Amino acid sequence: MKDTGESKDQQLTVALRIRPLSDAELEEGATIIAHKVDDQMVVLMDPMEDPDDILRAHRSREKTYMFDVAFDYSATQDEVYRSTTKGLIEGLISGYNATVFAYGPTGCGKTYTMLGTDREPGIYVRTLNDLFKAIEETSDDMQYSVSMSYLEIYNEMIRDLLNPSSGFLDLREDSKGEIQVAGITEVSTINAREIMELLMKGNKQRTQEPTAANQTSSRSHAVLQVAVRQQSRCRDILQEVRFARLFMIDLAGSERASQTQNRGQRLKEGAHINRSLLALGNCINALSEKNGNKYVNYRDSKLTRLLKDSLGGNSRTMMIAHISPASLAFEDSRNTLTYADRAKSIRTRVKRNLLNVSYHIAQYTSIISDLRSEIQRLKKKIADQASRQLNPDRTDIRHVQAEVQAHSSQQSRAEMDQLREQLIDAFRQQMDIRKRLMELDNSNMEIQIDTSKHLLTIADWEQERFRRRKKWQGERRKESFNKDESEKDSDSPESLPDSTETQEVAIARENLVTLMAEQKKMRKQKAGLEQRLAELREKARRLEELLPRRVSSEEQREVLCLLCKVHELEIENAEMQSSALLKDNVIRQKNVVVQRFEQHRHLCHEIIQQQRQFIDGESFAGIRNGTEISARDESGQTVAVKFSRGYLPKITLLSRGRDPLQEMDSDQESVRTLGSDNREGKSYMASTQINAKLHNRQQILRGVQNIAVKAARRRSKVLEIDALRLPPPPSPLDPKKHKSNLSLTEVPPKGLVLRRGRQPSPELCHATSDDNLSSSTGDGPAPNGTWTRPRNRQAVKNPTPREKDFEGRRRKRRSRSFEVTGQALSQAKNTSQRFRPLDSTSDPHLHINGHPPAPLLRPQHRAQPQLTKVRPSHNIHQTGLILQFDFFFFYDLLIYSFTWGKSWPNG
Numbered sequence: 001m002k003d004t005g006e007s008k009d010q011q012l013t014v015a016l017r018i019r020p021l022s023d024a025e026l027e028e029g030a031t032i033i034a035h036k037v038d039d040q041m042v043v044l045m046d047p048m049e050d051p052d053d054i055l056r057a058h059r060s061r062e063k064t065y066m067f068d069v070a071f072d073y074s075a076t077q078d079e080v081y082r083s084t085t086k087g088l089i090e091g092l093i094s095g096y097n098a099t100v101f102a103y104g105p106t107g108c109g110k111t112y113t114m115l116g117t118d119r120e121p122g123i124y125v126r127t128l129n130d131l132f133k134a135i136e137e138t139s140d141d142m143q144y145s146v147s148m149s150y151l152e153i154y155n156e157m158i159r160d161l162l163n164p165s166s167g168f169l170d171l172r173e174d175s176k177g178e179i180q181v182a183g184i185t186e187v188s189t190i191n192a193r194e195i196m197e198l199l200m201k202g203n204k205q206r207t208q209e210p211t212a213a214n215q216t217s218s219r220s221h222a223v224l225q226v227a228v229r230q231q232s233r234c235r236d237i238l239q240e241v242r243f244a245r246l247f248m249i250d251l252a253g254s255e256r257a258s259q260t261q262n263r264g265q266r267l268k269e270g271a272h273i274n275r276s277l278l279a280l281g282n283c284i285n286a287l288s289e290k291n292g293n294k295y296v297n298y299r300d301s302k303l304t305r306l307l308k309d310s311l312g313g314n315s316r317t318m319m320i321a322h323i324s325p326a327s328l329a330f331e332d333s334r335n336t337l338t339y340a341d342r343a344k345s346i347r348t349r350v351k352r353n354l355l356n357v358s359y360h361i362a363q364y365t366s367i368i369s370d371l372r373s374e375i376q377r378l379k380k381k382i383a384d385q386a387s388r389q390l391n392p393d394r395t396d397i398r399h400v401q402a403e404v405q406a407h408s409s410q411q412s413r414a415e416m417d418q419l420r421e422q423l424i425d426a427f428r429q430q431m432d433i434r435k436r437l438m439e440l441d442n443s444n445m446e447i448q449i450d451t452s453k454h455l456l457t458i459a460d461w462e463q464e465r466f467r468r469r470k471k472w473q474g475e476r477r478k479e480s481f482n483k484d485e486s487e488k489d490s491d492s493p494e495s496l497p498d499s500t501e502t503q504e505v506a507i508a509r510e511n512l513v514t515l516m517a518e519q520k521k522m523r524k525q526k527a528g529l530e531q532r533l534a535e536l537r538e539k540a541r542r543l544e545e546l547l548p549r550r551v552s553s554e555e556q557r558e559v560l561c562l563l564c565k566v567h568e569l570e571i572e573n574a575e576m577q578s579s580a581l582l583k584d585n586v587i588r589q590k591n592v593v594v595q596r597f598e599q600h601r602h603l604c605h606e607i608i609q610q611q612r613q614f615i616d617g618e619s620f621a622g623i624r625n626g627t628e629i630s631a632r633d634e635s636g637q638t639v640a641v642k643f644s645r646g647y648l649p650k651i652t653l654l655s656r657g658r659d660p661l662q663e664m665d666s667d668q669e670s671v672r673t674l675g676s677d678n679r680e681g682k683s684y685m686a687s688t689q690i691n692a693k694l695h696n697r698q699q700i701l702r703g704v705q706n707i708a709v710k711a712a713r714r715r716s717k718v719l720e721i722d723a724l725r726l727p728p729p730p731s732p733l734d735p736k737k738h739k740s741n742l743s744l745t746e747v748p749p750k751g752l753v754l755r756r757g758r759q760p761s762p763e764l765c766h767a768t769s770d771d772n773l774s775s776s777t778g779d780g781p782a783p784n785g786t787w788t789r790p791r792n793r794q795a796v797k798n799p800t801p802r803e804k805d806f807e808g809r810r811r812k813r814r815s816r817s818f819e820v821t822g823q824a825l826s827q828a829k830n831t832s833q834r835f836r837p838l839d840s841t842s843d844p845h846l847h848i849n850g851h852p853p854a855p856l857l858r859p860q861h862r863a864q865p866q867l868t869k870v871r872p873s874h875n876i877h878q879t880g881l882i883l884q885f886d887f888f889f890f891y892d893l894l895i896y897s898f899t900w901g902k903s904w905p906n907g
């Protein structure tokens, strides 16, 4: 290996940078005395010279300095770097050593120029960046190796900043006379980022202390060395290796003790700094001597020893002198400018560090084989490139890999699509079936409602038949007791009443059969659908289980799982909606029932209220034992109450209903009063017709029943309740209370008390016709439904022949019509004094169905209680009610009748 570089002389390049005036200087009232005149010229003005000094009048106060490049406060870091250091990089990778050092007094910006700040990086960082860029650009042909070391000379001692624990290092001169730092850490890397990190790490290790002149004063000289080795990638018989070193030095600033006010350690540091800088200055002086014969004492300091090559040896050297523009720093600036100006004349002998490697003949064989293999490699590379150009799709392994990947992903996507389709299909079928099941439920409900209607029709008819038979039996019994009279009574039925079914009942039975068949069919369908639904659920579950096995991608699996979840939730939602609808329907039906009960309750309260008012203001008289009251409406609803001494009155309530749908539409009521007293010849009869607004006749009857029961309880003398109690309002969906909700296979009970949609029986119409009633009074019904004034007692005591005749006829019909034969009116009157309200909590202002209660009608004739014939709603379902109650019940009934009357006779 031999050095083949040729040397040539080169001047040391000097740049001058004038930093901006600092705040401290401004505060001290410093003025600017250093100016940049142009890119190279700098003027320094002596602030001490007196312009009025006549002796020195012709002397210039300004001194001009010329440098290779000059910067003032306006120069950026990048401008300084480009003008000073950037040009050295090309020479560095070509094998030329280079040195950049910052020189100047303390606090003038040396560290700022070399290191910079995070936002404004200095020469270190910028140089390394560009060096690595240049290496990268030529790395195809050349091989590089870069190593870095970073040290500081502190108090004339060398410290490794990349490895501070290694202690102080020594300088050694190698065989070629080059200065080396023994044991320094050299980090080899071509990674720019790594080098930057090392630099930052080293900077943190550098000794910096605050002084009066500079808060971040560097107390040492810092030397960053970058060694670049370069050789051609192509091995030749004559291998050329280039080697170069770059020094980047941030010198400590020269300082005056008076200025820095340093004491102790700082003072000691300052002395060392100044000594080394003095040595540097001496070297510069010596090197700059024109004759060049002067001895250069590099050995005075470690700094000058280290910079030996940089100053007078093989290096392209750049000196960046720094000064302050402040008048206070005049002396330092002048010294710096003087040294910098001198340094300009320093000449270095620059030569490329080129090493030619000559090999032994034995090594040639291996070199040739290496070269051959390299040729083979290159040929293969060319062939690959050519074939790739011809058929780019097949040869590119990456392409093939991508194809394989794409294919496999396509496959998995297809599989996923297939699975998804299957899942969606299963869920869709489930939804369809769920929908059909809902429809079936709806139809089933409709069928149940229809069934209920038909069952009611049949039950009504059964009830009617039962009632008729009962009535017939009663009459037969009565006839056996009153044989003489019964023989003459041509109206009494002798044979069993006709029990053939009406057309309506027959149709209902037919419809029931059809509905039963329909329901059976639907049950079958439902079972089938439910089975299918279970199968589909099982299928979906199996598909879900397959997911992990058939889909490899975690993402796809999750997507499918989510899909399943969504569909399951949708199905659940549909099921819940369906059951909610069904429940809603049931609730609506029950609400209707509750509403009717509520009306019923209101009505009862109202009745009680009216009774209480009547009791308070009226004495009861005129009803005697044996009195019988009968009432009947157009539809055949009858009420009969009979009194006998020592016994409770016997009340017979017979009613006949019409179409239940008209139940709520009743708006006309007529009340007729009949009265007679047949035992003592004091008959009292009254007939009237009162229009009343009754909104629910069924409720009225229940009110009556309620009153009866309450009265019976109060007296504890209930003898007999031979009645079919009123059922609650029909609830077609309540299986406990109504037969309609039972299965069609169940047989409706005989004698069901409810009756709906039934036409009035002609027989009963006859037995309880208005004619009968009017004949019993002898007056007939008032044509316009007006109240007929009852006869007074005096008139009854002496009946006319016509009245006697009428009475006779009336007795004959007593079994069918309603008579009053009371004897104990005075008793009744007395008893009425003990009457107590049934319900103390009843509200007197209660309104029924939005209508205010009827005004209390008070009879004018206290001794003659009004016997009323009640014409309740023709829609009442109750087929028959026979009750025996005590007198109070009868009284309640009377009050009830009065209350609902529309008018009361005057006088």
Ligand SMILES: Nc1ncnc2c1ncn2[C@@H]1O[C@H](COP(=O)(O)OP(=O)(O)OP(=O)(O)O)[C@@H](O)[C@H]1O
Binding pocket: 018, 019, 020, 073, 104, 105, 106, 107, 108, 109, 110, 111, 112, 113, 214, 216, 217, 218, 219, 251, 252, 253, 254, 322
């Ligand atoms: N050109 C400039 N532009 C802006 N600020 C500067 C410039 N030069 C120096 N400064 C500021 O002046 C202060 C002193 O600078 P710096 O520490 O670089 O001086 P120095 O010469 O290295 O001092 P020492 O020799 O004591 O280490 C720093 O705060 C720095 O930011």
